[in-house]
Amino acid sequence: MEALIASAIAVLGGCGIYLVLRERTFTVILGLALLAIATNLFLLSMGRVAPGHAPVIEEGIELSAYVDPLPQAVVLTAIVIGFAMMAFVVVLSISAHFVTGTDHIDGGEHTQ
Amino acid sequence: MNHWIALPILLPFVSAILIEIVGRGRIAVRRGMGLASCLGTIAVGAAMVLLTRHGKVYTYALGDWEAPFGVVLVLDGLSALLVALTGVVSLFCLLYAMNRHDTRGKFFHFFIQMQVAGICGAVLTGDLFSLFVFFEIMLLSSYNLLVYTGDKQSLRAGIHYVILNLTGSVLFLVAIGTLYGVTGTLNMADMALRVSELGAEDIALVRAGALLLTVVFLLKSAILPLYLWLPNVYSSAMAPVAALFAILTKVGVYAILRVSTLIFGPEAGVAADAIEPYLLPLATLTLLLGMTGALGSTHLRKMMGYLIVASLGTMLMAMGLFTETGIASGLYYLPHSTVAIAMLFLLADLIGRQRGPEDDHLVVAHMPKQSGVLGLIFFVGAIAVAGLPPFSGFLGKMWILQASLPAPQVVIIWAVILSTSVMALVAFSRAGSLIFWKGEEPPKGEPPRGDSQMGATAFEFLPVVGLLICIVLYTAFAGPVAEFCTVTAQNLLTPSVYIEAVLGAQR
Numbered sequence: 043m044e045a046l047i048a049s050a051i052a053v054l055g056g057c058g059i060y061l062v063l064r065e066r067t068f069t070v071i072l073g074l075a076l077l078a079i080a081t082n083l084f085l086l087s088m089g090r091v092a093p094g095h096a097p098v099i100e101e102g103i104e105l106s107a108y109v110d111p112l113p114q115a116v117v118l119t120a121i122v123i124g125f126a127m128m129a130f131v132v133v134l135s136i137s138a139h140f141v142t143g144t145d146h147i148d149g150g151e152h153t154q
Numbered sequence: 155m156n157h158w159i160a161l162p163i164l165l166p167f168v169s170a171i172l173i174e175i176v177g178r179g180r181i182a183v184r185r186g187m188g189l190a191s192c193l194g195t196i197a198v199g200a201a202m203v204l205l206t207r208h209g210k211v212y213t214y215a216l217g218d219w220e221a222p223f224g225v226v227l228v229l230d231g232l233s234a235l236l237v238a239l240t241g242v243v244s245l246f247c248l249l250y251a252m253n254r255h256d257t258r259g260k261f262f263h264f265f266i267q268m269q270v271a272g273i274c275g276a277v278l279t280g281d282l283f284s285l286f287v288f289f290e291i292m293l294l295s296s297y298n299l300l301v302y303t304g305d306k307q308s309l310r311a312g313i314h315y316v317i318l319n320l321t322g323s324v325l326f327l328v329a330i331g332t333l334y335g336v337t338g339t340l341n342m343a344d345m346a347l348r349v350s351e352l353g354a355e356d357i358a359l360v361r362a363g364a365l366l367l368t369v370v371f372l373l374k375s376a377i378l379p380l381y382l383w384l385p386n387v388y389s390s391a392m393a394p395v396a397a398l399f400a401i402l403t404k405v406g407v408y409a410i411l412r413v414s415t416l417i418f419g420p421e422a423g424v425a426a427d428a429i430e431p432y433l434l435p436l437a438t439l440t441l442l443l444g445m446t447g448a449l450g451s452t453h454l455r456k457m458m459g460y461l462i463v464a465s466l467g468t469m470l471m472a473m474g475l476f477t478e479t480g481i482a483s484g485l486y487y488l489p490h491s492t493v494a495i496a497m498l499f500l501l502a503d504l505i506g507r508q509r510g511p512e513d514d515h516l517v518v519a520h521m522p523k524q525s526g527v528l529g530l531i532f533f534v535g536a537i538a539v540a541g542l543p544p545f546s547g548f549l550g551k552m553w554i555l556q557a558s559l560p561a562p563q564v565v566i567i568w569a570v571i572l573s574t575s576v577m578a579l580v581a582f583s584r585a586g587s588l589i590f591w592k593g594e595e596p597p598k599g600e601p602p603r604g605d606s607q608m609g610a611t612a613f614e615f616l617p618v619v620g621l622l623i624c625i626v627l628y629t630a631f632a633g634p635v636a637e638f639c640t641v642t643a644q645n646l647l648t649p650s651v652y653i654e655a656v657l658g659a660q661r
Contacts, residue, residue, distance in 0.1 A: 062321060067313065074320050081327045088335040113334070116283055120327055123290050127323070130297060131316050137301075138309040147317075149310030 044091050047083060054080035067135040067145050074131065078124040082117050089113035159214040159227045161198045162237045162274035166191050170267035177263070185252055188263040192245040195270060199238030206231040207634075209641045211655035213280070221280070221656050222341035228280035228656055231642030232485070236277040236401075236408055239489045242624060243401050243496050244270050246617040250500050251394035253614050259302050269295035269398065276405050280656055282333065283340045285409065286326050289374070293319050296402060299395045300387065311390035318373070318383050326370040332363035343656035346416050346649055350423040357424040364418045364428035368410065375406025376463055377470060378440040385447060385459030393503030396455070397496035403466055404492055411473055411481070415646040416653075434474035434563065438570050441467030445574040448581045454502045454514035457585060458495060461539060464574060465491035471567060472554040479557035481643035486636055487550035490628060494538045494547065497621035501531055504610050504618070505589060516585055521593030524609045529590040531618060536582035538625050541575050546629040551575065553636070 054076050061073025089110030097111030135145070142149045169191035177184035205212070212229040215221060248256075248266060256262040272292030279285050297319075301312040334340055336359045337348035352360055369380075376384040384403070388396045414429040422428070444463030451457035469491065472484030502514050505522050512519035522528050534545075541547040551571060558567040628635065645651050 062317070070317060074317065074324075077321070077324045081324050081331075084328060085331040088331040090335075110338075112340070113331075116330075116334075116340075119283070119287065123287065123323075127290070127294070127316075127320055130294065131320065134297070134301065134309070134312060134316060137304065138313055141304065141309050142306050147313065149306065149313070 043093055044087075047087050047091060051080050051083050051087075054083070065147050067139070067147055070147060071128070071131055071135060075128055078120075078128070082120055082124070085117045085120060086113055155218075156212050156214045156229075158198070159212055159229050159278065160216070162195055162202075162241075163227075163271050163278065165194050165198070166267040166271040166274065170264045170271065173263045173267065174261070181257060184263045185248075185256070188248050188266060189245070191267055192241055192248055192270070195274070196238065196241035196245060199234065199241045202229055202234035203231075203238050203638065205229075206234045207638050207641065209645045209651070211645070211652055213655050221658075222339050222344035225284050226280040226341065226656055227278045228343075228652065229278060230645055230652060230655075231638060232408065232411065232646065233277045235485065235489065235638075235642065236404065237274050239404070239492060240270055240273045240277075240401055243492060244398060246496065246500075246621050246624075247394040247398040249620070250397070250503075250614070250617040251392075253611070255392050255394055259304070261298070262302065265295045265298045265302075266398070269299065273401060273405055277408050280342050281340055282330055282342055282345065286323070286330060289326070289405075290323065292402065292405065293323075296399065299398070300391050302395065303392060308390040311387045314383055315387045322370050322373045325366055325373075329363050329366035329370060332359055332366065336360045336363065341656065342412070342416055343653040346419075346422070346653055347657075349417055349425050350421055352424050354424055360425045361428050364413075364425055365432075367413055368429050368432065371406045371409040371413070372436070373406070375403045375410060375466055375470070376440075377466060378436050378443060381440060381444065381463045381466075384463055385451075385456045388459040388462065388499075389453060389455035393500050396458075397499040400462060400492050400496045400499065403462060404488060407466065407469060407473070407488065410470070411646065415476070415481075416649045419647075419649055421649065430474075430476055433470060437467045437470035437474050438566065439467075440464075441471060441570055441574050445577040445581070449577055449584075451581070452516055454505065454516060454585055454589070455499070457516075457581060458498050458502060461498070461578070461581075462491075462495050464578070465495065465539075468551070468554065468571065468574075471571070472557060475558060475561050476647075477557065477560070478640065478643045478647060479553070480561075481646055482636070482639040483550065483553035483557045485639040485642060486546075486553060486632075490546040490550050490625065491539070493621050493624050493628070494535060494545075497618055497625070498532075498535045498539065500618050500621070501528065501535060504528060504614060505532070508609070509589070509593075516588050518588060518592045518594065521595060522589065525590050525593060527615070529586070531622065532586055532590070534622060536579075536586065540578040540582060542579070544629065545625055546632060549629065549632050 058073045058077030058080055061069050064070055092109040095107050095109045097109050139145050144150055169187055173184050173187050214227040216225045272288050275288035276285055297316050301308050336356050337345050339345050339348055373380040388399055418425050418428040420426050441464050444460050444467055447460035448457050469484040469487045472480050505528055506514035508522035509519050538545040538547045541551040558564050
């Protein structure tokens with residue numbers, strides 16, 4: 043399970059960084075989205091990976107059969123904020139496309 | 155209960171919402187409420203400065219959830235200083251914007267208030283994750299204010315700014331996750347304790363987390379190598395917005411100072427002084443490159459942007475010494491440089507408008523109509539920013555030079571600060587003589603171009619002169635302010651004061 047999550051974060055993060063470094067706004071936004079997903083997975087796994095357990099302490103339950111609820115709360119907030127930011131950057135790049143007439147990240151093609 | 159500590163966050167936040175509900179379609183109501191909110195923030199900020207001047211730390215547990223389980227607001231001298239400064243700068247930006255800027259689109263007053271709420275929240279919170287949340291509130295408002303006019307230049311700069319900061323937020327979350335994974339807490343005071351108790355097996359993780367956090371804050375405070383975005387972004391924004399942005403970078407400085415003294419100070423065990431060795435060299439190089447940029451700028455607003463970078467370098471050099479006088483002198487320099495640069499941004503707008511199509515381009519062009527008044531204010535502002543007597547810039551730089559005397563790097567610090575002051579002087583002389591000295595009288599009979607023939611009204615000069623008076627007052631009260639900065643610096647260097655105030659005596 044840990045290896046699976048770790049490699050998922052690595053692949054998502056790697057693709058995200060590659061896409062963020064591209065020169066069109068659309069691919070950059072895709073890259074930011076992938077990076078955000080990788081970060082959320084990373085945050086979720088910070089309370090240690092413990093599948094199948096509830097984040098509730100009950101009478102007679104062992105601490106090994108318990109998962110930390112705080113990263114879940116944190117990741118929920120991070121997802122919401124990331125979502126809002128993503129919506130904003132999409133709208134921004136669309137309006138920039140209309141005003142500048144190009145979807146190049148620098149607002150204009152470089153002369154060759 | 156210290157409910158009033160939440161006031162600097164709640165006041166602008168509630169005002170922002172009410173402005174849109176009550177003031178819909180009525181610009182006078184929106185303006186009045188915005189001004190009232192800014193004045194309230196100043197009043198609360200001033201009260202906070204007075205309360206914390208003897209080094210007392212106040213805390214407020216939100217929802218009465220005890221630290222470290224709930225989120226706490228912590229008020230110490232550093233937070234109080236930034237709250238007061240935010241109030242002052244936002245008031246004058248708002249006053250300036252009322253001339254023409256705030257009716258160019260929707261929601262201007264809303265975003266200004268949200269920006270103030272975000273800044274105050276970021277400096278007051280004692281929790282690492284809510285620091286992230288307040289950073290995002292602050293940034294989202296700043297994105298909107300930056301692209302407010304919707305012209306080509308600001309949209310182009312806006313895309314860079316937003317993408318850069320979103321990437322920064324990703325790094326911030328990774329840093330928070332790493333530190334939480336090692337320490338199991340998000341409360342900064344609690345984290346300071348846990349970090350000092352960590353064993354050698356966690357050294358790699360905790361130091362990586364510390365440095366990731368530093369990278370994010372260096373990006374916000376525009377320190378080398380992450381300052382390249384700033385001159386472009388600040389020169390594309392409208393004048394009152396750019397003036398308000400002058401304080402955004404200071405929040406980054408605040409965060410660096412807070413984290414490096416509280417969590418990763420010399421008592422932090424395996425993570426001791428994780429940030430310290432990098433700050434001084436980076437700040438020195440930033441100052442040098444920032445001033446070089448100011449010398450080479452082709453536009454007045456870009457020059458101001460580079461001067462912000464240089465001033466950030468100066469104050470972080472002082473703080474990077476991590477001595478009592480070093481941090482105190484940096485703290486004294488912080489409000490001065492913010493107010494002075496904010497004033498120059500507003501002034502650059504007035505100058506640019508009276509020069510016609512050349513705007514703020516540093517070439518020989520028409521003389522600004524009111525060149526006498528504008529030139530005088532420009533001269534005084536240049537003296538203040540370059541650090542010549544009699545203004546607070548001189549006192550601040552003097553104190554920084556004195557503070558660096560015992561440091562081993564004293565030769566480099568003196569050489570860099572003194573030579574960059576000369577460079578600032580040259581940059582200002584060049585800009586001033588191009589605009590005011592070599593300006594040509596417009597030929598008779600030629601129709602006026604744009605609004606270049608209209609002089610600025612008294613109400614447009616009011617915020618500029620107001621900020622100038624702030625600098626004079628700040629110089630006049632240098633004694634008490636310096637005492638306040640010294641007490642605050644002492645507190646920052648003894649993190650136990652902060653930790654005990656937050657966690658109580660149970661530890």
